[in-house]
Every structure is written in C-alpha cells, then in structure tokens.
Amino acid sequence: MKNSIVIVDDHVLIANALSSIISNFNQFEVSYICENGLELQEKFKNSRIPDIVLLDISMPIMDGFETALWLKNDYPNVLVMALSMQDDEQSLIKMIKNGAKGYMLKNVHPRELESALNIIVEKGHFFPAWATSKVLTTLSDDGIEASSKIKISDREKEFLKYTVTEMSYKEIAEKMFCSPRTVENYRDSLFEKLELKTRVGLAVYAIKNGYEE
Template sequence: MSKIKVILVDDHKLFRDGLKSLLLSNRDIEVVGEFGNAKDLIKQINQFESEIVITDISMPGMNGIELTQYLNREFANIKTIILSMHINKDFILSAMEVGAKAYLPKDIAGKELIEAIYEVNQGREYFNTLVSNIIMRSLMKKNQDNKRQGELTNRETEVLILVANGLMNKEIADKLNISVRTVDCHKNNIMSKLKLNTTAELVKYAIRNHIIEL
C-alpha cells in the first residue's frame, strides 16, 4: 500500500518540526514537503506528489483559508486539513465554504490528527466534537434565521446568498455541486416564498435583511 503523501504549511518551525516527527512515526504517512508560508508552497507545489496539505490559518501573506480556496480551485486532487488555534464559528465556516476537508484545534492529541488524515484520504470530512458542536450551533441559528426569512431551507438560503452576490446559475451549480435545473428550482421556490418577482428584488431583499453586505 502506498503511503499518504502530506505537505505541512505553518510559519512556526518548532511546531512544524514536532508535527513532522509525529507524522513520520506512522508507517502509512510520508511528509513530502514543508513550508513556512503559503506562497512558497504555491511556487513549488508542482514539484510534489501529495494527497493532503495540512495548514495553519494565521500566516504572513496568504492565510490558510485563502490557500485552501486556491488549492480547491487549482488542485482538486489535493485535500486540505486546517490545524489552527482559532476555534470559532467564523473561521470554521469560512474554511468549510472554501473546501477544507477537516478543521482541528492545534491542541488535539496526535492520534486524532492521524485519524483525520486517514478519513480525509478516504474522501471523507473530519470535524472533532468541539468543532462539530460549533457547526451544529451555527446551523441551528441559521435555521431559526431561515424561519424569519420566509421558511427558506438551508439550501435555498445558500442559493439566495450566491444569487445576491452576483453568481450566475452555472456558477452556483458548480459551487454547490448541483445541476443548473436544480438551481432554477431553488430560485423559483425562493421567489415564491418571499413573494419576489425579479433577481433585482431578490438582491434588494438580501441587502435589506442583512443576508449580504455591500
């Protein structure tokens, strides 16, 4: 069985060295590269064969969320795990939105990180109990907000936000991994529930109700 090839990106060398030592103690994992910032990785990424990038969020230049977004767009075969001291809703949801496959606190036990690597390598997402609870609370609040927004479903709210931000149906379909026809269906449902007639009215509704910011 071939090893899982991992790249580390963190601006703290001492932490990076400890992480590398931990991963190299596992016979299934190979650390093929390490970088102190995202831009250096991007310059050299074509030199590596890797399945997973483990990155911090706070780094000079490009942060970990921006790096995740770049990798998800340009290298769909590379999966990203964010390992951060920032455990709050905004960072977690932003990471999920740009395609992170796992989000973990830096103070987790080594065996949990190894487990996350295995899960992500198999094409699954991994969020531990702490992060999952934060996500769940956010979804519950979102559901409550949806009720105030004409009983929109979670998916309809996602489509509403993307339409209001100027994305075309094809772009929305690609981003949400659904068909263009499904996007049209969601838009029609949104218009019906909110009693709106045009996309312009939908955008005004989103701005007026602080669903998007100008």
Template sequence: MQTSTSTPPIQIAIIDNHTLFRQGMISLLGDFEEVTVVFDAENGEDMISKIKKFPSPDIILMDITMPVMDGYEATAWLKTNHPAIKVLALSMSDEDRPIINMLRSGAVGYMLKESKIRDVVHAMQTIQKHGYYLNELVSGKLLHTMQNKNTPADKSKELTSNELTFLKLSCSELTYRQIADEMNLSPHTIDNYRESLFQKFGLKSRTGMVLFAIKNQIISV
C-alpha cells in the same frame, strides 16, 4: 511506533509560518507509519513553489494566519489548481468566522492545533477514505445528508423563502444581529429561523449550516 498498515502511507504537506510548529509536527508524525511528510512550507507562496518540486501530497495541513499568502488564499488556490489535494485546516481559533471562511475556500476539515496528534492522523485517514472530516461541530444526521448526496433542489424545496435567505446570509461574515437588520426582522425571529434549520436538518452549529449549504450547493463557493 504505530502498527504497520496494509495501505500505502498518506502523503502530506505542512504549511505553517511557525518553524517550530512545523518541525514539531514532522517529528510527532514520524511515529506514524500511516503518513509520510513530503514537504513543509512557511506560507501559501512557499507552498506553490514547493508543490512543483516535490511529489504531490494527498492532504495538506494548512495554517490560516500566515504572511505573504494566508491559508484562505492558499486553500482557494489549491481548489482551483490542484483539486485532488485535500486541505485539513489546523488553527488556534474555534470561532465561527475562520472555520466558515476556510470551508468556503475549499477545506474539507478543520481542527484545533491543541488536538492530539493521533486525532490529527485519524482525521487525515478519514479524509483519505471519505473526502472530508467532520468533528463535533456537525451532527451525524448532517454526515448522512452529505454522504447521500441529495440534490440542491431537494433541499432548497424544504426551506421557506426567509429560511433560504437566512441560510445564505449565515454563510457570510455577518453576525446574527446584522442578519436580522439585513432581513428587517427581529433578532428573536432570526433565532427561530436558526432553531428551525437546526431541527429540520439535524444541525448543531452555524458551521454545520455552512457545511450543509456548501455540500448541497445551496450557496456557491
């Protein structure tokens, strides 16, 4: 049993279509006094039904690939209807596309299901304290940028027209080669724009660029 904390436990819900995964998470989290599982659900539709019957969670652990209503739709629904509830995505995929799409849908963090349970608890504590959780995908400088809440105008003014267009297209599902075609530029030039943004704002990944654009309202979600 983990050491008792002076703060109330974080109220959480687990949304995943695999019953064994949900049961396993509930069992593992039972060793942590820092969190309390208020309900679990097998998909977004089930979540909507149960959210009316149970105490409102502070944080929801959200799977992505689910039948009936997937993680993207469920997260977007929460952002519209229950914006105070934060979503931490838990997925098997470490590819750009699902990460970007979950962040665009409203998730405030993204972790792999293979993560250690103590790291998941730490992520939820971070979300409870700061409102978001950023792991190795994003650098400390980006964290600083987000915490300082720079205005969109301040950040947009630091970008050239082509860099701004590239940044917006990077927040889509287009590959870098497709972005080059869309902008009628060579892949080499696109690589230069990417590296320029990485250096200019201390980013390390495409996911970092998306987070940067969302937090500074350079793109709308």
C-alpha cells in the same frame, strides 16, 4: 504506499515537531514543509503534489484562507486539513467554503491526529465534534439527496445564504429587513427541518446546496 503530506505553517518549530510526529504514523509521510501559501505555490511547480495539505490559517504573505481557495480551484484532488489555534465557528465556516475537507486544533493529541488523517483519506472529510455529526452527513451524497427533498422557504434560503458570512444574527436581520426574533425563527425552523444544532451545520448545508453568496 504511504499517503504524502505537506505541512504549511510559518511557525518552524511547530511544523518540524508535527513532521516528526507524523513520521511515526504507519500510513503517512511528510514530503516537505512550507512557511506560507506562496511558498507552497512555488513548491508545487517542481515538487510532488501531495495527497494531503496540513494548513495553518494565520500566516504572513498568503494565509490559510487564500491558500485553501487556491488549492480548491487549482488542485481540487488535494485534501486540505486545516490545523489551527482558531476554534471559532466563523474560521471553520470560511475554511469549508474555501475548500477545506478537515479542521483540527493544534492542541490535538497525536493519536487523534493520526485517526483524523485516516478518516479524511477514507471518507474525504473530517470535522471536529463541535461541528456536530450531522454536518458530516450533509457532506455525503446521500445527505445531499435526502436534504433536497426538504421544503425550505425562499426566506429560509435567503437566511441560509447569510449563515456562511461573518455577520451576526442581528446583522442578518438588518440585511433581511426583519426583526432578530424573525431570524431566530428561521434558524430554529431550519435546525428542526435539517436536524442540525449549530450555525456551522447550517453553513455547511448552505455551501453544499449552493445557497451561499
């Protein structure tokens, strides 16, 4: 039986093109297309609940961030894969915080999309290489168990809380009443302790371990 997918994207041509591409995948089929999160909510009342929601971020009425959070709260078993033109870390972090289990850019090759869909079904998550492979480790139970043994100071925990926000490191320093250099020291220390290389990695770790606001 094929895994069912719903596409949520206000760009009709893109959504239809994406549906056509997915129709050639062996393990997946598109059940229906919605133009925003509100339409998805209405569809869910009378239609089959899909295995995966391919979700655009920038949409009118109800955007991807709101939609992902609604799915997280009301349909936690649905796998949310963000498919966006936005390649910044803050969008990725916010989508992860709101429950997305995957994130891909719209310029991805069809073969990469099929591979990503297979991975998210098999492992429960898929994130791009720029999120670093270690981020995926923190999403697993083994990763969480191992990371719980790492000693993190109270100030480092406070810093982790702010990595999930949209604040710059300078703004985090002001919030923590310390210098930017001190904040950089917290960051570098956590990079070493957690074997991470990016803020995305720190943010995912903070979310999975309950350090976010």
